[in-house]
Amino acid sequence: MSQFTSGELRVMQLLWEHGELKPGELQELHPVPIKNPALRSYLKILVDKGHVSRRRVGKAFFYKANTPRQRAFSTMLGDLVRIFCAGSVDELVMALVRKEKLSEDDLLELKRLADLGSEAGSRKRGAREKKS
Amino acid sequence: MSQFTSGELRVMQLLWEHGELKPGELQELHPVPIKNPALRSYLKILVDKGHVSRRRVGKAFFYKANTPRQRAFSTMLGDLVRIFCAGSVDELVMALVRKEKLSEDDLLELKRLADLGSEAGSRKRGAREKKS
DNA sequence: ATCAACCTGCAGATAAATCTGCACAATGCG
DNA sequence: CGCATTGTGCAGATTTATCTGCAGGTTGAT
Numbered sequence: 001m002s003q004f005t006s007g008e009l010r011v012m013q014l015l016w017e018h019g020e021l022k023p024g025e026l027q028e029l030h031p032v033p034i035k036n037p038a039l040r041s042y043l044k045i046l047v048d049k050g051h052v053s054r055r056r057v058g059k060a061f062f063y064k065a066n067t068p069r070q071r072a073f074s075t076m077l078g079d080l081v082r083i084f085c086a087g088s089v090d091e092l093v094m095a096l097v098r099k100e101k102l103s104e105d106d107l108l109e110l111k112r113l114a115d116l117g118s119e120a121g122s123r124k125r126g127a128r129e130k131k132s
Numbered sequence: 133m134s135q136f137t138s139g140e141l142r143v144m145q146l147l148w149e150h151g152e153l154k155p156g157e158l159q160e161l162h163p164v165p166i167k168n169p170a171l172r173s174y175l176k177i178l179v180d181k182g183h184v185s186r187r188r189v190g191k192a193f194f195y196k197a198n199t200p201r202q203r204a205f206s207t208m209l210g211d212l213v214r215i216f217c218a219g220s221v222d223e224l225v226m227a228l229v230r231k232e233k234l235s236e237d238d239l240l241e242l243k244r245l246a247d248l249g250s251e252a253g254s255r256k257r258g259a260r261e262k263k264s
Numbered sequence: 265a266t267c268a269a270c271c272t273g274c275a276g277a278t279a280a281a282t283c284t285g286c287a288c289a290a291t292g293c294g
Numbered sequence: 295c296g297c298a299t300t301g302t303g304c305a306g307a308t309t310t311a312t313c314t315g316c317a318g319g320t321t322g323a324t
Contacts, residue, residue: 003138009215013215069216070227070230073212073216073223073227074227074230076212076216077212077216077224077227077228080205080208080209080212081228083141083145084201084205084208084209089228089241090241091205092209092228095202095205095206095209096209096213096221096224098202098206109221109222
């Protein structure tokens with residue numbers, strides 16, 4: 001159930017990027033023009049869902065992301081990979097390559113990260129079933 | 133708007149996996165119990181959106197995915213990467229590593245794919261802005 | 265104190281996603 | 295043919311996502 005709608009996501013992004021904001025600031029930073037009540041409607045939903053907490057300061061509230069950005073990303077990506085790749089990663093990378101989302105630099109970086117990950121993975125082996 | 137809701141996605145998966153199906157088969161294969169009219173409601177939406185086409189056979193229709201599975205995946209993944217990684221791939225891979233979705237084998241495979249991609253990328257350079 | 269500028273809670277309106285019911289048509293089997 | 299099965303179109307009910315309006319409170323400058 002930790003799924004964000006696109007409207008909610010737009011708000012979360014601002015909170016992730018800027019830390020703690022009050023409505024006016026959120027409104028100014030919001031990528032598309034949004035009126036105060038509409039914004040508050042999203043905030044209420046996010047607070048209800050537990051993704052955002054708020055803290056009274058003077059007259060107003062400061063809103064803060066409760067769910068860390070990295071976790072949200074990881075969850076959503078995990079869902080996608082589970083649905084489309086049965087949990088494996090090959091198709092994921094091939095999709096990126098096909099999309100040309102990966103530049104030459106990205107691929108070098110990817111190899112570097114893969115190396116890092118290999119070491120990390122070796123240090124704590126057995127997390128996942130191996131296929132061969 | 134090539135976004136699928138989760139209900140639509142469940143149907144698309146079946147069509148991607150099995151090719152061309154009629155309502156009864158879809159109903160049987162459906163991961164969660166679904167009644168005929170509910171299923172048809174999704175099919176209608178998917179047909180309206182253009183993701184599915186249908187072909188009359190006798191009394192009934194056969195439904196077939198119009199949007200290829202790979203493209204849907206690529207689009208959805210692209211959205212996610214754009215939102216969370218500003219189009220770059222580092223955070224994506226790190227998220228996978230952190231999630232332990234990547235086994236040691238996966239990482240080796242990843243490096244292999246990265247090599248393949250590098251060659252492919254070199255053959256048609258300049259698709260994306262470089263960061264340095 | 266008064267006013268403008270911001271905030272709040274609450275109570276919807278609108279649209280889309282999800283799911284249901286009803287009346288009827290085509291097919292196959294006795 | 296008569297009937298059960300499995301379709302179909304159409305017309306909504308329900309829930310969630312998205313957005314709006316109103317009546318009023320708190321703060322700070324005049």
